[in-house]
Amino acid sequence: MPREQRREQVMTQARKVFMDRGYHSAGMDEIADAAGVTKPVLYQHFPSKLELYLALLDRGIEELLHSADTALASTTDNKERVGATMRAYFAFVADRNSAFRLVFESDVMNESAVRERVDRVHEAIASKIADVISADTGLRHEQAMLLGSGLQGLAQVAASRWLTSDQSETTLEESADLVASLAWRGIRSFPLTHPPGEPSQ
Known part of the structure; x- marks a missing residue:
């Protein structure tokens, strides 16, 4: 999958997790699972949970x-x-x-x-x-x-x-x-x- 498409997939699923659970209860493991990626791939796109949240x-x-x-x-x-x-x-x-x-x-x-x-x-x-x-x-x-x-x-x-x-x-x-x-x-x-x-x- 192209990098930009993967990034979009991560953001779509992360938004759902943050919307449902809030920032503090949401974990990067959960977001990675929801997006169907590994944590290393997730961190390639967003080095921290806060940076992912700010992008959204x-x-x-x-x-x-x-x-x-x-x-x-x-x-x-x-x-x-x-x-x-x-x-x-x-x-x-x-x-x-x-x-x-x-x-x-x-x-x-x-x-x-x-x-x-x-x-x-x-x-x-x-x-x-x-x-x-x-x-x-x-x-x-x-x-x-x-x-x-x-x-x-x-x-x-x-x-x-x-x-x-x-x-x-x-x-x-x-x-x-x-x-x-x-x-x-x-x-x-x-x-x-x-x-x-x-x-x-």
């Missing part, structure tokens, strides 16, 4: 940032933009192939490399949202960042809560739209200074 965390962060960028750029209608962003968060959490627990619920936050990455993705998404808010409302950067952080936190907590709830009661789409409705009621109270088009009602 980086990939999860990249996926989340891409989803956020796509949602924010999908429309110039701000109401639809809020809805798209919420649905992106819920979809990221619902996708069992994503690394959402590594990004949102890491049990290795005492590791500075993990903490820095998690803090950086929260800041990056809040900043992306803040840029849109600031451009549309004229709010100062720090004011817009407060709102961006609030919306990012709302999306994350609500999506994580939905995952542990009885999903037969409300679908992903219904839940995301419900939370988006709450967020939109707050955001729309700020007057637009640079309307992108006909404002949503």
Whole structure:
């Protein structure tokens, strides 16, 4: 098997192990067995468990940032933009192939490399949202960042809560739209200074 394909196989299985058992309970023996490789081969790709975890965390962060960028750029209608962003968060959490627990619920936050990455993705998404808010409302950067952080936190907590709830009661789409409705009621109270088009009602 080509090296890159083997590495991908290891990462896929390692993500499942970390998601199911957490960082501290997961062992390199277990990951090697799950990936169908020997420990020496595993260590050829990742010299330590932490380096493997960080590689998975980086990939999860990249996926989340891409989803956020796509949602924010999908429309110039701000109401639809809020809805798209919420649905992106819920979809990221619902996708069992994503690394959402590594990004949102890491049990290795005492590791500075993990903490820095998690803090950086929260800041990056809040900043992306803040840029849109600031451009549309004229709010100062720090004011817009407060709102961006609030919306990012709302999306994350609500999506994580939905995952542990009885999903037969409300679908992903219904839940995301419900939370988006709450967020939109707050955001729309700020007057637009640079309307992108006909404002949503």
